Amino acid sequence: MISQNAQLHTDQSGFSLIETVVAITILLVVVSGVMNLIYQGTTASQQQQERITATYLATEAIEFIRADRDTYWLEDIGSHAFDDWINSTDVSVCQSTNGCTVDARIGTESINACSGDCDILKYNTATKMYSYGSGVNWKDSRYRRTVEIQTVDHGSNGVDDEALITITVSWQRSGGETSTIIVRESLSGWWR
Numbered sequence: 218m219i220s221q222n223a224q225l226h227t228d229q230s231g232f233s234l235i236e237t238v239v240a241i242t243i244l245l246v247v248v249s250g251v252m253n254l255i256y257q258g259t260t261a262s263q264q265q266q267e268r269i270t271a272t273y274l275a276t277e278a279i280e281f282i283r284a285d286r287d288t289y290w291l292e293d294i295g296s297h298a299f300d301d302w303i304n305s306t307d308v309s310v311c312q313s314t315n316g317c318t319v320d321a322r323i324g325t326e327s328i329n330a331c332s333g334d335c336d337i338l339k340y341n342t343a344t345k346m347y348s349y350g351s352g353v354n355w356k357d358s359r360y361r362r363t364v365e366i367q368t369v370d371h372g373s374n375g376v377d378d379e380a381l382i383t384i385t386v387s388w389q390r391s392g393g394e395t396s397t398i399i400v401r402e403s404l405s406g407w408w409r
Contacts, residue, residue, distance in 0.1 A: 267390065274360055283404060307328040310329065339355040339356060362385070365383045366382055382402045
């Protein structure tokens with residue numbers, strides 16, 4: 218028989234099932250929000266890295282064209298004019314509708330006309346360089362660089378005295394969409 222003084226213990230010390238489910242739901246919402254922020258940060262970082270690489274590739278082509286202009290003039294100071302450089306075989310191929318490619322590797326420097334779309338740059342896994350090389354270490358990169366040169370005549374003498382260089386670097390992003398960066402530079406016959 219149960220004594221009259223005995224009390225049933227009804228207070229619970231712990232979580233009920235509903236409280237546990239609510240706590241887990243709140244935890245999942247917080248964790249998924251943090252994971253989404255990490256994913257967005259990683260994606261933005263990768264996109265910035267791709268844009269920086271594309272900018273460096275465009276700048277490299279501009280510097281190569283500038284060095285080509287300077288070398289042309291320095292080969293025979295006084296007898297070469299800016300107009301001669303623009304119409305030289307190397308540079309004139311960049312004035313075509315399709316543009317040209319620039320290979321800036323020391324020892325293999327070249328400017329070549331594109332037939333259709335310019336070739337995709339190769340990436341050397343050993344030297345970590347982008348170029349148009351071939352061999353076992355050269356793999357297709359995701360970048361395509363096109364160089365275009367337009368001549369500008371500011372005088373009435375019919376001689377071109379400025380070149381507008383447009384470098385277009387495009388690449389396929391991991392999501393499948395294409396990104397493009399365009400860099401323009403104006404070169405003139407500064408030695409006149």
